[in-house]
Amino acid sequence: MRAIVVRHYKTLINASGHILGWGDAPRVRDWEADLAFVDEILTARKIKFSAVYTSYLERARQTGMFYARKRGIHLLHDSVNLNEINYGELYRKSKLWVEQNIPQHKRDPDFVYPGGESFVQMQARSVGFLKSVACRRQDETILVVVHAGVIRGFISHFLGLPYAEHLKHKINHRYIGDFLFKGNECIQYDELGELSGFVQDDVVSIPLERQADGVSWLRAGFNQAAYQ
Numbered sequence: 001m002r003a004i005v006v007r008h009y010k011t012l013i014n015a016s017g018h019i020l021g022w023g024d025a026p027r028v029r030d031w032e033a034d035l036a037f038v039d040e041i042l043t044a045r046k047i048k049f050s051a052v053y054t055s056y057l058e059r060a061r062q063t064g065m066f067y068a069r070k071r072g073i074h075l076l077h078d079s080v081n082l083n084e085i086n087y088g089e090l091y092r093k094s095k096l097w098v099e100q101n102i103p104q105h106k107r108d109p110d111f112v113y114p115g116g117e118s119f120v121q122m123q124a125r126s127v128g129f130l131k132s133v134a135c136r137r138q139d140e141t142i143l144v145v146v147h148a149g150v151i152r153g154f155i156s157h158f159l160g161l162p163y164a165e166h167l168k169h170k171i172n173h174r175y176i177g178d179f180l181f182k183g184n185e186c187i188q189y190d191e192l193g194e195l196s197g198f199v200q201d202d203v204v205s206i207p208l209e210r211q212a213d214g215v216s217w218l219r220a221g222f223n224q225a226a227y228q
Contacts, residue, residue, distance in 0.1 A: 001134040002141040004047060005177035006038055006193075007148060008059040009066075014173075017095050021087035021116065024058045034173040035066050041176060041192055042067075047141065049073065053133065054145040055082035064145040081129035084147035088116025106167040119167060123153035130154065131184035138183070151177060155198055158186035159208065159217060169197025186210070189217075 009032075013025035049071060054064035056078045064076050090098055090113055104111035109119035126146070133142065146154075148171035156163045158179060176193035179186050190207035191199060198204050205219045 001137050001139070001181045003130065003134070003144050003177075003179040003181065004042065004049070004141065004192075005144045005146065005151060005154060005175075005179060006063070006067075007151065007171055007173050007175050008055075008057075008063040008145055009035055010173045011059055013092065019087050019090045019093045019095060019098060021084055021091055022057065023091045027059075027062075032066075035063060037174050038176055038193055039067060039070065045192065049143045050140040051075075051077060051137065052143045052145065053077045053079070053082065055084065055147060055150070056080040057083055057147070060145045060147065064143070067143055067145070079129060081125045082144070082146050082150060083122075083126075085113075085119055085122040085149045086116035087113050089114040090116070107164070109163045109167060119149065119153070119163065122149060123157060123163065126150045126153055127157045134181040134184045138181075151175065151196070154179070155189075155196065155204075159189060159198075159204060160215065161198075161203065166198065166203065169201060169203070171196050185214070 010028045011020065011025035012028055013020045013023070015028050052064045052068045052073055054060040054076055060082070061076060061078050068074070068076060098105050109123070112118045112121070130144065151171045152166060152169060153163070154177070155161065156166045172194040174194040175196055176191060177196070178190040178192055180188035187210045188207065199206055208217045208219060210217055
């Protein structure tokens with residue numbers, strides 16, 4: 001299975017520097033600009049989807065509908081397992097306040113937010129869900145619309161990176177992650193849109209291909225057309 005992973009549209013809370021998590025918020029005024037950028041790349045590369053998966057949160061579902069309608073796809077598969085981390089009582093708190101008052105924030109992935117969950121818990125449910133989809137749709141290409149935290153969890157898990165060290169990398173609203181699976185194992189990874197912090201911060205170099213040992217990765221100019 002090939003999973004094209006994108007982020008939802010930008011909300012007013014995203015733009016204001018506050019915690020969102022399982023809450024939702026109105027779109028920013030120019031919300032379609034990021035989606036149009038992503039859509040143009042997907043169209044130019046002639047990437048076709050058999051299904052669209054999103055989190056259960058409105059910003060992801062509405063973004064998924066934007067792409068689905070353009071391609072004549074009438075059914076979205078939404079799941080709470082793809083939701084952003086549940087920050088619980090920190091919803092709408094200033095990110096600066098959280099940084100100053102909760103030292104474990106984005107440093108300890110096992111820390112459970114008051115009334116919410118931990119990054120490890122979020123990663124386990126979202127990764128487990130994507131793996132299950134990969135096993136069911138082995139010869140298909142799907143679009144997955146999720147959240148920055150979920151994307152960091154995907155990249156850290158599937159590329160074998162230590163999670164605690166990679167909780168803060170920037171994930172732009174124009175990010176396009178390209179994950180190729182064999183069974184439930186990711187064997188190739190690339191980024192087609194604006195680069196994530198994982199690439200900008202020199203954590204990984206793309207494109208990446210899993211080697212024969214099933215563990216190590218090497219930068220490889222693999223042929224994208226071979227699995228479109």
